[in-house]
């Protein structure tokens with residue numbers, strides 16, 4: 001018996017029963033042995049795919065005795081870079097690198113080099129860093145409705161290290177505010193099953209109960225169900241504009257109105273949409289209002305390091321008021337290390353990344369973002385028209401530029417494997433089984449959309465002619481989504497990270 005047959009036999013079990021059986025089964029020596037063997041096999045496969053440089057480059061498990069020359073180090077890095085670059089540069093990657101033009105990259109690198117020693121924690125030493133961050137927040141606030149709110153909200157925020165940190169910060173704000181102002185000691189937050197994993201992470205880190213709500217057939221959270229789950233412990237409701245998996249827009253207007261009526265927080269997760277949605281609106285595309293113009297929206301996350309075209313490592317979290325932002329801050333009055341405060345999770349931070357983010361926003365300007373958005377959305381229309389010509393595939397929901405596809409007749413993961421064989425690096429998703437492509441400026445290059453459709457047609461034809469291929473990722477996806485023992489899947493994911501950290 002192997003894991004697949006076990007999962008096939010027990011797939012009908014309710015979740016809680018499966019969890020209990022899983023715990024007991026793991027204690028049976030025979031089962032434990034079977035699992036250990038399966039895990040060992042998996043680790044070998046993982047290490048093989050995660051560490052392709054094992055025999056190509058010298059390994060450094062400990063400090064070298066004496067320092068290695070700059071030239072040699074740079075040379076090695078250049079070799080790795082050249083091995084990795086072509087795939088994203090030529091537009092084979094979903095999301096990942098959002099701009100990628102050499103001139104833009106060179107410019108950001110110059111800015112980084114000028115600012116590499118700065119640290120916004122030392123605001124007295126580096127007023128440049130604080131200028132950049134204040135202006136980044138202000139520019140994003142202006143994109144998100146400042147000056148157009150019914151209550152003349154000031155809008156405040158901070159720069160963070162990424163979407164996850166922006167979300168962690170906002171969730172902490174709502175937990176602490178509810179405790180302080182309403183005495184809530186068992187906080188709950190209401191999120192869609194499709195909300196980004198960062199909310200789940202925040203719930204785990206900060207001890208918050210997550211109430212997960214299903215999505216409807218358009219992959220938007222079910223508003224009626226959200227309404228039914230609001231109670232005295234609810235600290236905030238979350239909506240995505242759009243969601244990561246299917247690029248669907250939750251009904252932010254209705255959701256934020258519910259939050260407004262109950263005097264609880266509402267967070268618009270605009271990590272992915274922040275630098276597309278405002279410009280799409282200006283360009284006349286049909287996009288809903290998702291920002292602070294809605295009176296119930298009390299916070300937003302907007303990723304500068306995605307469609308803001310900054311280098312990786314920056315995002316913005318915005319709040320309706322300064323009072324809300326205060327719940328994010330940390331201040332220590334008694335530490336012998338001195339009076340200490342910090343706005344976000346980190347202490348010392350890379351000022352150079354904020355500088356590069358600021359520079360990216362200034363260099364793009366409103367016209368630059370409008371143009372970029374227009375070409376991404378036009379490419380998306382072309383890609384979707386191409387997908388609609390393939391009868392075996394179905395576009396999920398009514399997306400703008402994050403395009404998820406499923407299939408009723410083929411194993412979609414086998415199609416994904418075929419695309420991988422043809423160099424593509426797309427996102428495999430599950431529950432339900434599908435994959436997506438997040439279109440970026442890389443895909444607006446001439447010929448890329450055509451190549452995507454052509455490869456997709458080939459892949460579908462191949463899977464149709466040769467169904468049930470047992471190699472590639474398809475069997476692993478299949479197993480992972482059908483396994484009733486989620487603890488086992490979680491163990492595998494953790495082992496994956498162990499493999500990442502193997503020298």
Ligand SMILES: *Cc1c(COP(=O)(O)O)cnc(C)c1O
Nearest residue numbers: 162163164196243244269271272
């Ligand atoms: C990317 C993303 C996040 C989290 O972003 P990181 O920058 O990877 O931490 C959160 N929500 C959505 C919708 C996203 O697309």
